[in-house]
Amino acid sequence: MSASNQGTSRQYDIAITMGDPAGIGPEIICRAVAAMSPEDRATTLLVGDPAIYRRAARMLGSDLDFVALDAEETTPGSIAVAVVELPEGVELAEGRISAAAGDMAFRCVEAAVDLVQSGRAGVIVTAPLNKAALHEAGHHYDGHTGMLASLTGAPSSFMLLASEHLSTLHVSTHVSLREAIDRVTPERIIATVEAGHDHLVSLGIAAPRIAVAGLNPHCGEGGIFGDEDMRCIAPAVESLQARAYDVSGPISADTVFYRASRGEFDLVVAQYHDQGHIPVKLIAFDTTVNVSLGLPIQRTSVDHGTAFDIAWQGRADATNLGSAIAYAHRLVRDDHP
Template identity: 80%
Template sequence: MKPSSHPYDIAITMGDPAGIGPEIICRALAAMSPAERASSLVVGDPAIYRRAAATIGAELTFAALDEAAQADDSVAVAVVEAPDGVEIPDGRISAGGGDMAFRCVSSAVELVQAGRARVIVTAPLNKAALHEAGHHYDGHTGMLASLTGAPSSFMLLASETLSTLHVSTHVSLRCAIDRVTESRITETVEAGHAHLVAMGLTRPRIAVAGLNPHCGEGGIFGDEDDRIIAPAVRSLKLRGYDVQGPISADTVFYRARQGEFDLVVAQYHDQGHIPVKLIAFDTTVNVSLGLPVQRTSVDHGTAFDIAWQGKADATNMGAAIAYARRLAAGKDEQSTP
């Protein structure tokens, strides 16, 4: 049993138990070495994890986090159970599933804040189920900002071939345009730069995508690129950041994939998500920046249509866990005298 005074590298939340979260977590756990499993804990209902392990044919055992008799080969579980009488039907939206997903994330935040885990890894939740349960967040990133009291947060999609950081995410396109401000662009670049430096890049090369077609074509297609984005980039350059922009969105992602940039700042959700998911759907990791806790996630949904059928692929969960371990290793280095 891992000593309670020693933090686990990662705390993996169950997500919505009606979806594929429990299955992909168990597949990832089964693929780990004994040492990796010993440094991981999961958050959720042990009975659900046992059922998921049986569904995929994995020989895993689970024991409560604070259970003194926990066997050395058992996976530690921070127990979060559904209240008695609450039904969570497989493969369907339910308030019970949304509430479980929320309470698992809340528990993981408490574990990190208490020093019992270093980095959170989240399995997918369903936003409709979350709202049905009365938790009105736009997803994990907004929820984590609220739970930790962070004034703002940023969504990074990271892959080996292309990474994007977003000025705005889960808002309407009309609202997203209003969120393109000099201050928000500046904060997004600063957050991305700080993260990449922490990950080992000494001088990250950052491109800022334009908002309008051809960056507005001199004002013909809109003036936001000249009036808002360009001044923000100039100011960042004067402060020493290696940043370029605005660069037309129809070319900037290609240039980044060719190795010209380490990161693209996208102005809204789909501008950044579509190219990354097209290029690296299975291996892209969702990383929350700007929070007092560190978190990675799969970059896909609950897949209710295949849940609890033993079909779910855990490749993306494996990538999210691997990225989280890199973050956890960085925290270890920072704490070493």
């Protein structure tokens, strides 16, 4: 039975997708669930293959019990799983790229979207997938963000990296640097700021202070190093300021992140992937949460990959997943839009 046919009353605060089963997803999920309070565990739904979760739990010496969603018989403390299985006869290729694992990762996300859209779960939390495996399976997305936009019919989406001391929202993410420059348009910058502003307001920040990073060195030095800052970014900022947004910019990227980390801004809008990722990961590598904005559903994620080199060895750290789960609880339990 598909999730859309299973009722509309929310049973679970969060639905955690397995990610690529050949990576560290199953292990870090089991670690995170084992550390939960009984109350949190009761409102957590996993998505994936129960047999793989059981195998990961045994590897960790855990006695976690997993039961299929809507199973007639359950035991106290068991964890519900919306079942998405590997095809019959397919062996899990631990720590390696495979089309079967990439397809399973996609199907887990697809099922989680269905569960949230049908009202059975509140927020999706995603474990890491592998883009090469995803593409081998025929799912040609740039990652979770683009996949979720496609599955939900959203015209666009935005990647927020949130941490205690510095948060960045990106005008573009998984595209070449050459294409990222082409995406620096007033329209895209305005939409990015609006999405970040609305999200921060939903978290209780009444008047978010947002800085927009420049694209070129020293914001182009009046056109000497490129004209995108004065031709595209400055007009977008002026338009937002005229609508009473507390937004500043363009501010040179070699100073804006430092200023934000010192508390001057609540959010920095970065113009491309590495411009925003590098400073946040430098400051808060283990606790940064990836949040998708601009979608009709809410989703948080770890900010790391599948770590095939240590997968299925009992060595993976679940700290980052714990941060993603905590952020998801913050969203769903306060009934933020």
